[in-house]
Amino acid sequence: MTDKVNSIKSNGPFRLAFVTGASSGIGKALCRLLAREGIHLAITGRNKHTLYQLADEIRSHVNVVVYPADLSKQDEREVIIRKIHELSPDLVINNAGFGLYGEVVQVDKEELFQIIEVNETAVLDLCVESAKAILNSDHNGVILNVSSVGAFMPFPGNAVYGAAKAFVNSLSLAMDEELRGKGVRVLAACPGMVKTNFSYRASQGKQKSKSKKQKMSPEYAAEQIWTQIKKRKPVHIFDGKYRFFVFLIKYILPTRLVLRYLRKSMSKMYQDV
Numbered sequence: 440m441t442d443k444v445n446s447i448k449s450n451g452p453f454r455l456a457f458v459t460g461a462s463s464g465i466g467k468a469l470c471r472l473l474a475r476e477g478i479h480l481a482i483t484g485r486n487k488h489t490l491y492q493l494a495d496e497i498r499s500h501v502n503v504v505v506y507p508a509d510l511s512k513q514d515e516r517e518v519i520i521r522k523i524h525e526l527s528p529d530l531v532i533n534n535a536g537f538g539l540y541g542e543v544v545q546v547d548k549e550e551l552f553q554i555i556e557v558n559e560t561a562v563l564d565l566c567v568e569s570a571k572a573i574l575n576s577d578h579n580g581v582i583l584n585v586s587s588v589g590a591f592m593p594f595p596g597n598a599v600y601g602a603a604k605a606f607v608n609s610l611s612l613a614m615d616e617e618l619r620g621k622g623v624r625v626l627a628a629c630p631g632m633v634k635t636n637f638s639y640r641a642s643q644g645k646q647k648s649k650s651k652k653q654k655m656s657p658e659y660a661a662e663q664i665w666t667q668i669k670k671r672k673p674v675h676i677f678d679g680k681y682r683f684f685v686f687l688i689k690y691i692l693p694t695r696l697v698l699r700y701l702r703k704s705m706s707k708m709y710q711d712v
C-alpha cells in the first residue's frame with residue numbers, strides 16, 4: 440500500500456498529505472477536502488474504526504493509507520515518523536490536539552501532561568522530522584500546524600492548552616523563517632470555536648450543546664486551512680470576528696480585563712455543565 444501511494448502521480452498541487460487527527464472534526468473535513476483536490480493521503484488518529492471508514496469513503500478519489508497511533512506515546516510516534524521518512528509527503532498537517540476545561544489546580548495533572556505530549560511534544564517531533572524528510576527529498580513541502588486563537592492570550596480555564604498553542608505559533612513562525620529559503624514552509628492555522636468533539640472532550644463529556652450556535656463548521660475550518668496553505672500564509676486567524684478580538688487583546692484592551700473576561704466566560708462554560 441505504501442508503494443502504491445508513493446508511486447502514483449497526483450492531480451493536485453501536492454502529491455501526498457500526511458494528516459494527524461484525521462479521525463474526527465477539522466482533520467476529517469480537511470482529508471475530505473484534500474481528497475477532492477486529488478491529493479493522496481496518509482492519515483492517523485487513535486480511533487481505527489473512524490479512520491478506516493474515512494479511508495473507504497475517500498478512496499474513490501485518491502489513494503489512502505491508514506496508520507492508527509496514539510501520539511502521546513513515544514513508541515507509537517516513532518512509527519509515524521518512520522512512515523513520514525518512508526513516504527516523504529510534501530504536505531504535513533499536524534492537527535491532532537485536545538484541551539481540558541477547568542482550573543489548573545483542580546483538574547487531573549496527568550491530563551495536563553497529556554496535553555503537552557500531544558499538542559507540543561508530538562507537534563515538535565513531527566515538525567522536525569517532516570522538515571528533515573522534505574529537506575532530504577527532491578521536492579519542496581509545507582507543514583501546517585493547527586493551533587488556535589487561544590494561542591494569542593493566556594487562557595484561564597484552559598490554561599495549559601492555551602500555553603501549548605502559544606508554543607505551536609512561536610515554533611511555527613521561527614521554523615518558517617529558518618527553513619523558507621530551503622523549500623520548507625511551516626504555517627500555523629488559528630481557528631476560533633469549531634463544531635467538533637473538542638468541547639465534549641475538553642469538558643470530559645459534559646459540554647452542553649447550546650453554545651454550538653456560535654461555532655464555525657469543520658468544513659469551513661478546512662476551507663480556511665486550505666486557502667492558507669495555497670497562499671503560504673504564516674499565521675492565519677479565522678474568521679474576521681476572531682481577528683478583531685485578537686487585535687483588541689493585543690493592542691487595545693488591558694491584559695487584566697481580557698483575563699477576567701476569559702475566566703468568566705470559561706468558568707460559565709465548565710461550571711454550567
Ligand SMILES: NC(=O)c1ccc[n+]([C@@H]2O[C@H](COP(=O)([O-])OP(=O)(O)OC[C@H]3O[C@@H](n4cnc5c(N)ncnc54)[C@H](OP(=O)(O)O)[C@@H]3O)[C@@H](O)[C@H]2O)c1
Nearest residue numbers: 460462463464465484485486510535536632633635636637
Ligand atoms: N474545535 C475547536 O473549537 C478548536 C478551536 C481551535 C483549535 N482547535 C484545534 O483543532 C485541532 C483539531 O481538533 P477538533 O476541533 O477537530 O477536535 P476533535 O474532533 O476532538 O478532533 C481531535 C483529533 O485529534 C486526535 N487526537 C487527540 N488526542 C490524540 C492522541 N493522543 N493521539 C493521536 N490523535 C489524537 C483525535 O483522534 P482520536 O479521536 O482518534 O483520538 C481527533 O482525530 C486540535 O489541534 C484543536 O486544538 C479546535
